[in-house]
Amino acid sequence: MDNFDTERFIIEIISRPSIWDNSSLDYSDRDLKKKCWEEVVDLFGEQEQTVEQKKSLGLVLQKRWKSIRSRYAREVKRQNNVKSGSGATNRKSEYIYFKQLQFLQKVVAIREEGVEEENSDSTEVGGRPKQKVTNKRKLTVDDDPFVQALNNSIEQRRHETTEQILRETA
16 A cells, blocks of 8 residues: 555545434444445555455454544544643644644544543443442442341341240250
8 A cells, every 4th residue: 555645535534424423323334334335445446356355455444544533532632631821732733634633623622522521420421320430349148238247147046046045955
């Protein structure tokens, strides 16, 4: 993939919202998404490619898209965290494709809101309960308070029964 035209690649991705726009209904359509990636592979592939070569190129292009999208998201985050003032940053320039990827701003903003909500709320964006990550050890049957209460009750009854038998024999 020498001389890969990233700008053309981004233009082709823009024209296929099912690949990038998670607010679109088409984004959930796997068949449409697969068809769109096949179109992109046909555009960037050679004329006579085997099915395996197309599949391999498809994976490479998808990986490249994820890399471009992630790089844009990191740049947005970096720009949002820059402090005001003349000496706030020592970075020279923004990501080379930043302006061309502005169409992703809505998608990146939705993702950032979701991350913030996860951190501040007990449910995820989809309304499902959030799993808390803890470093606690897994409880065993003996650690269960209900099981402990039952075991104590059984032990106490054994003790009372033993005392009663000893009184009756004495």
